[in-house]
Amino acid sequence: EAGVAQSPRYKIIEKRQSVAFWCNPISGHATLYWYQQILGQGPKLLIQFQNNGVVDDSQLPKDRFSAERLKGVDSTLKIQPAKLEDSAVYLCASSLSKDQPQHFGDGTRLSIL
Amino acid sequence: AQKITQTQPGMFVQEKEAVTLDCTYDTSDPSYGLFWYKQPSSGEMIFLIYQGSYDQQNATEGRYSLNFQKARKSANLVISASQLGDSAMYFCAMREGLRSWGKLQFGAGTQVVVTP
Numbered sequence: 001e002a003g004v005a006q007s008p009r010y011k012i013i014e015k016r017q018s019v020a021f022w023c024n025p026i027s028g029h030a031t032l033y034w035y036q037q038i039l040g041q042g043p044k045l046l047i048q049f050q051n052n053g054v055v056d057d058s059q060l061p062k063d064r065f066s067a068e069r070l071k072g073v074d075s076t077l078k079i080q081p082a083k084l085e086d087s088a089v090y091l092c093a094s095s096l097s098k099d100q101p102q103h104f105g106d107g108t109r110l111s112i113l
Numbered sequence: 114a115q116k117i118t119q120t121q122p123g124m125f126v127q128e129k130e131a132v133t134l135d136c137t138y139d140t141s142d143p144s145y146g147l148f149w150y151k152q153p154s155s156g157e158m159i160f161l162i163y164q165g166s167y168d169q170q171n172a173t174e175g176r177y178s179l180n181f182q183k184a185r186k187s188a189n190l191v192i193s194a195s196q197l198g199d200s201a202m203y204f205c206a207m208r209e210g211l212r213s214w215g216k217l218q219f220g221a222g223t224q225v226v227v228t229p
Contacts, residue, residue, distance in 0.1 A: 031215060042117075042204050042219025043158070056216055089156060098215030101148065104158035 002026065004105035006092050012111045018080035021108045025073070025094030033102060034067055034077050035091040043091055049075065050098070079110075087112045116140065117205050117220035125226050126195050133180070134190040134223045136205030144210030147188040148217065149179065152202040161203075164188055166210070195227045 005024040013019050025032050030051050035043035046065065048056040052072040060067070064083070069075040079086055089109050093102040118137045126132040138147065149161040164172045164179045172179040180189040192199055202224050206217040 033216075040221070042206070042221055043217075044219070045216045048216060091158060093158070095215065099146075099210075101160045101163060102215075102217060103160065104150075106155070106157045109156070 004092055004094050004103055006090075006105035006108055008108055009106065010109050010111075012113065013082055014113050015084055016081040018078065019082055019110065020076050020078045021090050021092075021110075023075045023077070023092030023105060025075070025092070026103055029094035029096055029103075030072075031095045031098050031100075031102075032069055032075050033093040033095075034075070035093065037089040037091055037107070039088070046077070046090075082110075082112050084112050086110065116218045117207055119205055119220035119223050121223045122221070123224040123226070125228055128195055128197060128227055128229050130195055131191060131193045132195055132225065134192070134203050134205075134225070136188045136190065136220060138186050138188060138205075138207050140186075140207065140209050142209040146208045146210065147179070147181070148206045148208070149177070149188075149190045150204045150206060150219075151199075152204060152222070154201070158204070162190065192225075197227050197229065200225060200227045 007022050032049045034046045037043040046060045047067045049069040052069045067077045089107040091107045093104045095102045145166045147164045151159045162172050162174045162177045164181045171181050176193045178191045202222045204222045205220045
C-alpha cells in the first residue's frame, strides 16, 4: 500500500512570508495528524482531523497557522506570516482510527531565513 | 509536565549486541498505549512496536521487544542483535486512551549509533 505522501520535501522562505504544505494520507485512513518537530526534539501535535472535522487543535498557534481537510482526504497546513521559530520539520501522519498506529510521511523540512 | 522521559540522549552499541533504550511515562489515565518509533537520518518516522496498558504480556516484533513495567511506569525498548541499519533516533510515545483523540506525546528521543 502507498504510504503517506507529503510535499514539498524542503522549503526555504524568509520571515513574514507565507508557506503551505500538502499531505495525502494512506487510502481509507480517517484520522490525519500534523506534527511539528523542532531540531533535537520529539514531534509535537499541531492539529488532528477525524475525517474532515478538527478534533484537537489545542497546540496550533492559530494566529499564524491554519489547516484544512475539506473532503476528508488530502490536507494542507499553512503558515502566514512565518517566524524564525517556525523552522522545523512538519510531519503528517494518518491512521485508520484514533486507536490504530499512526503512519508518518517523510516530512517537510522548513527553514526560515 | 513532561509526559514521556527518555534520559539517554545518545548511545553507542556494537554490531550484534543488544541495546536497551529507556522510557518512563506519566499518566493518571488507566487506559493508554505506548509506542516506539525509529527515525533514520532521512527523516521518516517508522513504527516499531506497541504496548497497551492492559496487555498482560510484553510486546515483541522481530528483534524488538518492549520491557513493560507498569508499576514503575516504564516501557523500555530492547533491540537484540544490533545491525548497522539500526543507527537512528528512537522515540518513545504515549497515547492516553480516555482523554485524547489519539494524540501521541513524544519523548525527546535517544540517538543510537551502531558500530562495526
